[in-house]
Amino acid sequence: KFLKIMFQDRKKSTAGVPPGSDGFPVIGETLQFMLSVNSGKGFYEFVRSRRIRYGSCFRTSLFGETHVFLSTTESARLVLNNDSGMFTKRYIKSIGELVGDRSLLCAPQHHHKILRSRLINLFSKRSTALMVRHFDELVVDALGGWEHRGTVVLLTDLLQITFKAMCKMLVSLEKEEELGSMQRDVGFVCEAMLAFPLNLPWTRFHKGIMARGRVMEMLEKIIRERRNEINSHNNHHEDFLQQLLAVDNDTPQLTDAEIKDNILTMIIAGQDTTASALTWMVKYLGENQKVLDILIEEQSQITKKASNKPFLELEDLSEMPYASKMVKESLRMASVVPWFPRLVLQDCEMEGYKIKKGWNINIDARSIHLDPTVYSEPHKFNPLRFEEEAKANSFLAFGMGGRTCLGLALAKAMMLVFLHRFITTYRFVRLFL
């Protein structure tokens, strides 16, 4: 029925293209976009200022292509749930060269479905429980060290902790030296993903390609060693690699190339996002004394109850109702992934405007999270707003539909663990400089 409406509308459509600017010939508004990427305000400023100028649907031209930004819950539903099949995640060749064209992020739609159905099994309750225990160990260790340091740059430390957590969960990599070189190389790959895709010896893109090669070599070595261990029955690992290599006649095996590309993908997808979300959460804590007081009360109870065990367990997290809302509110306010890009596969109409095949359409999650018609007093940090269920299609921190974040339960668990330890280890004093 939906498709019928869309096609009927298209035949008699008199709709115009969305408001916005095409900028300069060929480069469009790329320069303005790059300026805001490098400004102190960050790349979202480019979108925010145009959303204010043009409204909830606007177009721009970036890197030679038309981009439309949409910021209503209804457009989020249509595009992200994609029941019409008219949208897909875009394959960008340069990103494919960096994360691998068998990565979940780049695979064509039919291959994505197969990969996702295999990978989703890895994110079980058991994996989350193991992650809680291990992440807690890492956090306790890190927080203990902060006592003796004059200044801690939170994001830098958290990137290291989340990197270690990802590597342990995925391939049980724990040796400091190997972790160090892997983290450096994954960092080069991530930088190259945002760079101009020119593969010449002095470019950031080239550095990323070289780094990907080294990451692949290291993963190959890890897979080889693991197979030897499995063959000699000398194996005690409980990580994602172990599950991916297990021979199970009911589930199709992934090839080694698929395993390597997707391990790199999961490190990239999980490390930065979680570290940023944690950093924002601490910022909101520092700004909201009342929230902090309630949390201290709740978390002290957990400390009392769990005093006989060295580390938190998954069950402990279910006794943190206020902290869970705090985590959700932090994710809403921060919108760590601010918009979700898709490619339009057929001419259609959205919000009364003509959208053409081949355009890029972006669901602007941050605008939805801060829309006063969706969340009352959206700039107020208020965890209790989640006592009531949020409006449909309005909480988009982890996306929606067939591309929803695979690591959402893990990410929430890590945030709760960190919140607990942070609050119960240190006293929060705000310095007004």
Ligand code: HEM
């Ligand atoms: C607070 C932390 C995190 C946030 C805010 C976050 C957010 C997101 C969002 C918004 C998407 C969907 C993007 C889209 O639809 O275009 C996504 C996808 C994904 N996330 Fe997360 N994520 C987080 C942590 C993690 C963790 C810990 C993992 C674990 C490995 C992970 C793995 C993935 C994967 C594999 C995808 C791709 C799914 C697909 O394309 O089918 N994420 N994430």
